[in-house]
Amino acid sequence: MPARIQPVILCGGSGTRLWPTSRTSLPKQFVPLLGPHSTFQQTLLRLQGPLFARPIVVANRDHRCLVEKQAAAIDAGVTLLLEPERRDSGPAILAACTLVAREDPEAVVLVLPSDHIVTEPRAFRRAVASALPAARAGRLVTFGIEADHASTEYGWIRPGTRVEARCHAVHTFAEKPDAARAATYLSDRWLWNSGNFLMRADTLCAEYAAFDPDTAAAAALAVEAAADEGGALALDAEGFAGTHKTSLDFAVMEKTSRAAVARMRCGWSDVGNWNALWAISERDDLGNVSRGAAELFDTEGCFVSSDGMVTSLVGVRDLVVVAEKDAILVADRxxxxxxxxxxxxxxxxxRPQAEWxxxxxxxxxxxxxxxxxxGFQVKRITVAPGGRLSLQKHRHRAEHWVVVRGCARVTVDDTVADYRESEHIFIPLGAIHRLENPGNDDVELIEVQLGSYLGEDDIVRLEDAYHRA
Amino acid sequence: MPARIQPVILCGGSGTRLWPTSRTSLPKQFVPLLGPHSTFQQTLLRLQGPLFARPIVVANRDHRCLVEKQAAAIDAGVTLLLEPERRDSGPAILAACTLVAREDPEAVVLVLPSDHIVTEPRAFRRAVASALPAARAGRLVTFGIEADHASTEYGWIRPGTRVEARCHAVHTFAEKPDAARAATYLSDRWLWNSGNFLMRADTLCAEYAAFDPDTAAAAALAVEAAADEGGALALDAEGFAGTHKTSLDFAVMEKTSRAAVARMRCGWSDVGNWNALWAISERDDLGNVSRGAAELFDTEGCFVSSDGMVTSLVGVRDLVVVAEKDAILVADRxxxxxxxxxxxxxxxxxRPQAEWxxxxxxxxxxxxxxxxxxGFQVKRITVAPGGRLSLQKHRHRAEHWVVVRGCARVTVDDTVADYRESEHIFIPLGAIHRLENPGNDDVELIEVQLGSYLGEDDIVRLEDAYHRA
Structure with missing residues (x-):
């Protein structure tokens, strides 16, 4: 049996075009855009079966708990590779391939963005399998989507001569074209560049080193000096900072003679913006997509999503309306x-709503x-079963907690006690405290903070179960 | 010196077309739609000067505190006449005139809706003064606005022959016309019916009785059996229930031979919907009106108002976007x-947001x-200086209070104590309690309610400073 394909899932994007739902603090790939699962989870589910090894997920440290929680929720095991900072797809893929190549240089790596939707995962897997011979033979295979409209939002690929089975050399990469050129590409049967790649780890490393030796050396350093962080591998910050911030397309694919393209038809969308999500969502007879507490009157072709507020549309056409608790978008589709x-x-x-x-x-x-x-702030806090906040104190604020659901275990200085619904706990300014949920159901509290400064950074962590101290 | 004009301000409307800002619980007339004052307050301010007596305000009992607070805020004294229920303008005006006629049958009454905007109050007062001779002579004078466009939203009046100085008999009342008719009315110089009236109290009562004797008798009963409610006069519910629910136009004006119309040009608008408010608001170079946390990108001709949430418009035209904390409207203008x-x-x-x-x-x-x-609810409570909640208890909920601003005086059963910022008070289920603000600044609390039922009607009032016990 041949070695399995090593998936590398890229989780570093910030997806600003799906604001206000997608923000730096919870980017697009972790949001359930279509169906019950996030696109990150859908990506993991796409990799089920004997073809694939345990995926490597490249993610920002800030998103570690999201990756772990969302993977656990679908019983998927992952290997976490933490990026110290965002440096685009090139260095992320290079670092992952460098890591893989240390174990098995000839291992074939499948690179997947975590924020795409594929409605036909079987077709996706078939296309990957059929491109394996080319990858094994040293091709850098990118997957090209058979275009169904003249998109100006995607990069396009003109396939060249046939190389290995089902793969063509890449004749031309063309970045987002204008409408006229896009129409030509469509009629000439060019393909959309999906951003999924299949290649041997050693091929990618060698090609990267040929075109950008500095970045290759820096990435090697980042991997060599990487540190275990409670089960995740954190790339060395100094090493990683020496890489050039750029995409793999730009760093390697547009320069290498080994580029190949494999056709793929799998219900793919990069969900690049709200209009793309509207296009792949189920619509009513009037072309509306409606989620949450929305009410529509004489409205057509709209996408509306509401996080609780009653969102009412009257006599409008082709709008996107997305209402989050603290931010609202109204855009022409x-x-x-x-x-x-x-x-x-x-x-x-x-405005903090841009990011948070x-x-x-x-x-x-x-x-x-x-x-x-x-001078004050009110939060609703949910602690999952087994959840344990750090042992901490605040320099500038006191806190009142009222338990509204479940049973909370609370440490305040030298005392540990359990508190049930409708019990109150006061955390004086400077007191060392910890909140835990020893039970099997969520614990919920209302917290009232009072103080001269209420920023999230006023936490002195003395001990932390999640390696944040 | 002749007797002053007796203003009667109608506060009974619910203004659903300005939802979600205007709702039953805080209708249009109490909202500062344009400038710092509500239209109710603007109506009171319009009546300053020696021409007018202390206004009678006809309002629903639910809005009493709004009327009193908003009048007090601009140092305006009013006489409150409480309607037991909404029965449209006819019975409200009739009851007020019946009340006035008991003191002085020949008193001249000026009826004003409380939800209109008049940008030139002096011109308004001049028009009223000039119609006085006709009213004194027994005319029911309605004020007609010189039209500046072919509105299909207003009633129109065709003036007839001249009667007393500056007044014409009414030739025709025409309800909201279609566009073609409206255009004809405009070119024939018909007037808009403003809903402001000037007439002797006895004339109105007599004419009403002639066309609808049942309602006249019922209104007389409602006034006779009216009860003093801590300084306000509450119409008798049984009597008032005997009136026919209808507008004054329909009940009297369209039938009487005494109808007259006086022209008025005073920057009038009934602010009948969001588009009307857009039309009279100051707009930027692109025709946008923007209030609160709004951000616009390539947007024209829009009205946007946000109650805190960052409301972002991208590439849209001629929309109304109104975002309240719990409800959002997006409408074509x-x-x-x-x-x-x-x-x-x-x-x-x-949906409770329809009303509350x-x-x-x-x-x-x-x-x-x-x-x-x-099982729980969180409120932010503000108690004004001198404010005093009723002495009360709850059958189904306990409450936690955390003072976040000012100093609160709290009674719990037999104890009264003062609590400062960051102090916590627990009100057990069933405990008799009261919250007061003895100081000169607002007191603010965060309240966490817990219980099996959290409705506003779970208040057993034992004593109340505002006659609600």
Missing amino acids: SRCGDVRKMVEILRSKG HASSHRPWGSYRVLEASD | SRCGDVRKMVEILRSKG HASSHRPWGSYRVLEASD
Whole structure:
């Protein structure tokens, strides 16, 4: 039996064009955009079967708990490779291949973005399997999607001469074209560049080193000096900082003579913006997609999603309306690519909603800010069964907790006690404290913080079950 | 010096076309739609000067504290006449005139809706003064606005022959016409019916009695049996229930031979829907009106208002976007009249947002629901200086209070004590308790309620400073 394919899943993107649902604090790939699973989970599920080894997930440290929780929720085992910072796909893929090549240089690696949707995973796996001979023979195979419209949002590939079975050499890579060129590409049967790659680890490392030796050396250093962090492998920050920030297409694929393209028809979408999500979602007779507490009157062709607020549309056409607790987007469906510009505007104005959600996920559970005001803040805190916040103290705030669900174990200085529903705990300023959920059901608390400074960074961690101390 | 004009301000409307800002719990007339004052307050301010007596305000009991607070905030004294239920403008005006006629049958009454905007109050007062001779002579004078466009939203009046100075007999009343007829009315210089009236109290009572003797008798009974309620006069419910629910136009004006119309040009708008508010608001170069945390990118002709959430518009035209904490409206600006239909849909689906705001105003201050869940609820409570909640208990819930601003005086059973910022009070289920603000600044608390039933009606009032016990 030949060696399995080693999947490498890229989780580093921030997906600003799906704002306000996707933000730095919970980017697109961790959001259930279509169906019950996030696109990251869908990517893991796509890799089921004997063809694939345990996936390597390359992710930012900030998203570690999301990766672990979401993988665990679907019983998928992963190997975590933590990036110290975002440096685009090139260095991430190179580091992963360097790691894989240390064990088995000829191992074949399948690189997958974590934020795509594939409605026909079997067809996806078939296409991967059929490209294996070319990858084994030293080709850098990219998967090309058979285009069904003249997209100006994707990169295109013109296939060249046939090489190994089902693969063609790449004649031309063309970045996002204008409408006229896109129409030509479509009629000439060019393919969309899907961003999925299949190749031997050693081939990729060698080609990368040929075109960018500095980055190859830096990536090798980052992997060599990588440290175990409670089961995850953290790339060395200094080494990784020496890589050039760039995409694999730009660093290698557009330069190498080994580039090949394999056709794929698998219900693929990169869900690049809200309009793309509308296009692949089930629509009603009037072309509307409606999620959450939405009400529509004489409305057509709209995508509306509401996180609780009653969102009412009256007499409108072809809009995207996304309502989160702290941020709302109303965009023309044909202008969804510009949502990225709106996020830049919000960032330039210092609006926290550009990057942060009102809800935050933590290894131990999650919290949501219910009210923020001068001198006080109210949060709803959920601690998962077995969850254990760090032993900590605050320099600038006192906290009141009221248990509203379940039974919480609370340490305050030298005392440990259990508190049930409707019990109150006061954490004085400076007190060393810890919150735990020793039970089998979620614990929920309402927290009222009071103090001169209420930032998340006013936490002095004395001990932490999740390696954050 | 002649007797002053007796203003009667009608506060009974519910303004559903300005949903979600205007709802039954805080209708349009109490909202600061344009500038710092509500239209109710603007109506009071319009009546300053020696021409007018202390206004009578006809309002629903539920809105009493709003009327009193908003009048007090601009130092305006009012006489409150409480309607037991909404029966449209006819019975409300008739009851007020019956009341006025008991003191002085010949008193001249000026009826004003409380939800209109008049940008030139002096011109308004001049027009009223100039119609006085006609009213004194027994005319029922309605004020006609010189039309500037072919509105299909207003009633129109065709003036007839001249009667007293500056007044014309009414030749025709025409209800909301179609566009073609509206265009004809405009070119024939018909007037818009503003819903403001000037007439002697006895004339109105006599004419009403002539056309609808049952209602006249019922209204007389409602006034005769009216009861003093801590300074307000509450119409007798049984009597008032005997009146026919109808508008004054329909009950009297369209039938009487005494109808007259006086021209008025005073920057009038009935702010009948969001588009009307957009039209009278200051707009930027691209025709946008923007209030609160709104961000616009390549957007034209829009009205956007946000109650805190960052509301972002991308590439849209001629929309109304109104975001309240619990409800959002996105409507085409030309379709704002249909917002009323959306409210009906929400009502038919039992959505509380059709009628109720997340924030509620009370005589002692206000509160806002921050979170509502099974078994618990979180509120932010503000008690105004001198404010005093009723002495009360709950049958189904316990409450935790954390003071986050100011100093609260709290009674729990036999104890009264003052609590400062960051102090916690527990109100056990069934405990008799009271919250007061003895200081000069607002007191704010976060309340966590826990119990099997959390409805507002689980309050057993033992004593109340605002006549609600």
